[in-house]
Amino acid sequence: MENLIWFVVIGGLILGAIKVYDLFFKDAEGTSNKKASVKKEELQFHYTLKLSFLTHSEKAFYTELQRTLGSKYIIFSKVRIPDFINIGVDKYRDRTSWLLHWNKIKSKHVDFLLCNPATLMPEVAIEVNGKSHETEKMIKRDAFVGGVYKSAGIKFVTIKVGESFAEKVQSLL
Numbered sequence: 001m002e003n004l005i006w007f008v009v010i011g012g013l014i015l016g017a018i019k020v021y022d023l024f025f026k027d028a029e030g031t032s033n034k035k036a037s038v039k040k041e042e043l044q045f046h047y048t049l050k051l052s053f054l055t056h057s058e059k060a061f062y063t064e065l066q067r068t069l070g071s072k073y074i075i076f077s078k079v080r081i082p083d084f085i086n087i088g089v090d091k092y093r094d095r096t097s098w099l100l101h102w103n104k105i106k107s108k109h110v111d112f113l114l115c116n117p118a119t120l121m122p123e124v125a126i127e128v129n130g131k132s133h134e135t136e137k138m139i140k141r142d143a144f145v146g147g148v149y150k151s152a153g154i155k156f157v158t159i160k161v162g163e164s165f166a167e168k169v170q171s172l173l
Helices: 002-025 034-044 056-069 095-105 136-152 165-170
Strands: 074-080 109-115 122-129 155-160
Touching (some): 056 074, 056 109, 056 122, 136 155
Antiparallel strands (some): 074 109, 109 122
16 A cells, blocks of 8 residues: 555656646647747748739739629639539538548639629639640549539630630620
8 A cells, every 4th residue: 555655646746747847848839849849930931922813814814804794793713612612412421422522622723703793603613724724634624623613503614825815705795
């Protein structure tokens, strides 16, 4: 019995010493090396503003969209697909299927989304396709997102860089 009491006392002293060490020598992240935690914090905020939100072609197309359709639609640019498309699988009943569908769209965006001004419901998704969209990977991606939009009931339009933006936008009237 006496050994058990000594074991509890020594264990309590060790735990107390650990708590005192944590309180006085460790930072909020649980790191005892202050220099390492400062470096880690500095790395978290190494961000700068991009010089341009849209590419040159996207800016030109946006200008034409705004000039021609600005009164008919609200125009959003660079919208993530899952921000306006739901996955038609219950994620709580069929998590595996939901994740499969989620992973296919989670990192994709549309260049321009035209929405009804009264309801803000998306009506037209537009991709401005440069040379990068001529690769096999991007052709498959564009076909996939076209299927996503079709299943959601949204018109999908692709514009090739070099086409007459004015004519393409007029066709959306």
